[in-house]
Amino acid sequence: MNLLPETWTALLYLAAAVAFILALKGLSSPRTARRGNLIGAAGAALALVTVFLSSDLDNILPILAAIAVGTALAVPAARRVPMTSMPQLVALFNGVGGGAAALVALLELPAMTAWGGQLAVAFTVPVGAVAFSGSVVTFLKLQEVMTTRPVVLPGAPVLMVASALGVVVLAGVLAATGSTPAALVLLALGLVVGLLLVLPVGGADVPIVISLLNAMTGLAVAASGLVLDNTVLLVGGTLVGASGTILTRAMAAAMGRSVSGILFGALRGGSTAGSTAVSDRPVRSSSPEDVAILLAYAHRVVVVPGYGLAVAQAQHTMAELAQTLEAKGIEVLYGIHPVAGRMPGHMNVLLAEANVPYEALKEMDEINPVFKTTDVVLVVGANDVVNPAAKTTPGAPIYGMPILEVADAQQVVFLKRSMRPGFAGIENELLYDPKTTLLFGDAKESLTKVLSAVKGM
Known part of the structure; x- marks a missing residue:
């Protein structure tokens, strides 16, 4: 039995559609994304309730059972x-x-x-x-x-x-x-x-x-x-x-x-994922104390986050390090590449989780000119989005991709677990640049040691 007249059904569906539009608008910015998500969820809930109140459903019990099973599986999975x-x-x-x-x-x-x-x-x-x-x-x-x-x-x-x-x-x-x-x-x-x-x-x-x-x-x-x-x-x-x-x-x-x-591209015999072989060329590595000295004497530091930051769950430690540097009068910004991580907006969500100010998040076009006046770039778990092969190596899987121009900075510090290539599977020549230093280890542990050293200065 229909509990809602057609006019009310149409109006409620219209309200749900408006909620979806407002949700997309909210999701266009990290500042309003959470609110947009809630509005979209409310619109979906309204549409679902309207279906139940305005339709003759012959199989109501199986439908409710399916919803219950889906909810029982999806909610814990999404939360955990x-x-x-x-x-x-x-x-x-x-x-x-x-x-x-x-x-x-x-x-x-x-x-x-x-x-x-x-x-x-x-x-x-x-x-x-x-x-x-x-x-x-x-x-x-x-x-x-x-x-x-x-x-x-x-x-x-x-x-x-x-x-x-x-x-x-x-x-x-x-x-x-x-x-x-x-x-x-x-x-x-x-x-x-x-x-x-x-x-x-x-x-x-x-x-x-x-x-x-x-x-x-x-x-x-x-x-x-x-x-x-x-x-x-x-x-x-x-x-x-x-x-x-x-x-x-x-x-x-x-x-x-x-x-x-x-x-x-691969079907046409174009680029592949590249070689995953690890080079045995020497690189310049540093201790957490050395990195702390570089950061403490800088005027501007730019953090480039990547998937490795998410793997280590180091966003909160990174945010605390940034706050400590800012308390010393050092400007700290975050350079966000559009495809950093494993999905659109991955880094924005990760840093928002650590309450990093939205004003500090700079998109690629905005941050690239800033690197020339940056003292230290801290690359935390990123690789492909700063790899010069995108500009210098035709045939590479990322060739032609605009990158974060971190090589323009005075010093570049990579936090990496190992010399293993990034997700694209190709080596990063920037790792062997004289201005580059590497701090090996888990990102969270490394940042914790750097943070402790900075606080001790």
């Missing part, structure tokens, strides 16, 4: 996941969304009698399947369950073209006939295309692929809104699809690459 694994969690959640949209469309197919509904199903099923299988591969790469290097199967270009053509043909058959067998084969082909699309992507490009797959999930959800005649799904999915597409293009531009080059 460390910051280092957040990208993997995002990839999984995104894949689940795409897979759910595809399954809903399949289940609704028998009820579709008009070609328009069948066309919506024909779009939702393969796009949702691609988002699901592709997201699973990104999860496995980020979790390092499988290699982060590009995986090119024998005959991959032929398989990709054949699978894509099969998807187009079967989608046309499904739209024209509403055939369930065609829909099932279309689902299987979509899963194959997702695998073939993401396997050749190297580790450094995985964050961009996550954003692209997120956009595809949004489009699949929007199309499922047409299947279910649900306005809020259509609006929400369209917003996710549009914002994900914009973010994908922006991240690709930040790396100086095209989206097609990222997806198909």
Whole structure:
């Protein structure tokens, strides 16, 4: 029984859609991201309650049971996941969304009698399947369950073209006939295309692929809104699809690459992930006390955070060190590369967790001119985003990517566990520069020792 009249249902869906728009606006800045997230969650909750109050649900108990099971699994997982694994969690959640949209469309197919509904199903099923299988591969790469290097199967270009053509043909058959067998084969082909699309992507490009797959999930959800005649799904999915597409293009531009080059470069015999061999060339290493002296006598220090900072959970120690330096009259800024970490905004979230002032976070275009007047750059767990190979080595997987120009500073200090290359798998020549010194060890332990030495001065 419908407890809400149609007018109230429409108004509540409108309110939910407005909440989604405000959420995206809030998420555009670290300062307002938390509020934006809460607004988006409130909009989703409102939409869910509206569905229950305005629809005749025949299977209410199984639906409630499914919600209970999903909540019991998702809430603990989301609360316990460390910051280092957040990208993997995002990839999984995104894949689940795409897979759910595809399954809903399949289940609704028998009820579709008009070609328009069948066309919506024909779009939702393969796009949702691609988002699901592709997201699973990104999860496995980020979790390092499988290699982060590009995986090119024998005959991959032929398989990709054949699978894509099969998807187009079967989608046309499904739209024209509403055939369930065609829909099932279309689902299987979509899963194959997702695998073939993401396997050749190297580790450094995985964050961009996550954003692209997120956009595809949004489009699949929007199309499922047409299947279910649900306005809020259509609006929400369209917003996710549009914002994900914009973010994908922006991240690709930040790396100086095209989206097609990222997806198909390895298939064309382009760049690979590079060599993971560790060089035996000598480097200049320092003690925590030596680094403390460099920092204490500086006028300006720029911190470049990377994935290693998240792995060590050293953000709070880093923030305390910055506060100690600032108390001595030293300016401390943070240089944030658009693709640092494993997902968009990873470093912003990490530093916000340590209550680092938003004003101290400087994006790449803003911080690069500052390096020339910087005394010390402290690179904590970053590698690829400061690697000069992006400018000097054609054929490298990061070639053409704009980088943080830390080499312009007077002194550069790398905090590293070892000489192992970064996620892109290539060596960083900056490590051997005469102005560079390395402090080996766990980032949190190293920063704690540096902090203690600075306080003792």
